[in-house]
Amino acid sequence: xxxxxxxxxxxxxxxxxITLDTGEAGPSYxxxxxxxxxxxxxxxxxxxxxxxxLGSNPTSILAAQVxxxxxxxxxxxxxxxxxxxxxxxxxxxxxxxxx
Numbered sequence: 001x002x003x004x005x006x007x008x009x010x011x012x013x014x015x016x017x018i019t020l021d022t023g024e025a026g027p028s029y030x031x032x033x034x035x036x037x038x039x040x041x042x043x044x045x046x047x048x049x050x051x052x053x054l055g056s057n058p059t060s061i062l063a064a065q066v067x068x069x070x071x072x073x074x075x076x077x078x079x080x081x082x083x084x085x086x087x088x089x090x091x092x093x094x095x096x097x098x099x
Contacts, residue, residue: 004029005045005052011038011063017055034063036093064093 004024007017008031020031020042034040039062043055068089076083088096 002047002049005047006031007043007045007055009041009058011035011040013039015041017041017043017058036063038063062094064091067092067094067096070099 003022004027005022006020006024006029008020009015009017011034021029031040031042039060041058041060043058045055046053070086070089073084073086076085086099
């Protein structure tokens with residue numbers, strides 16, 4: 001094995017793969033500068049003295065993480081009710097759908 005080539009679909013939804021990096025020696029790679037909230041697909045090709053293999057089956061991932069922790073809520077009494085308020089945390093690339 002000489003090295004690997006990593007290709008990816010830029011998250012536009014058109015399944016057009018472009019080369020992300022070539023000449024990678026190890027069996028892992030850290031993709032950087034991705035846009036939060038987009039889904040990316042990746043393929044890997046192995047190369048030896050005869051050339052590159054066929055690409056792996058693609059794997060997809062949403063460039064997002066769990067949201068940040070909300071700041072401690074505030075409370076206020078209103079008659080027989082308690083109003084609980086908080087500030088929405090950073091979404092980390094995927095909209096918050098519920099609390």
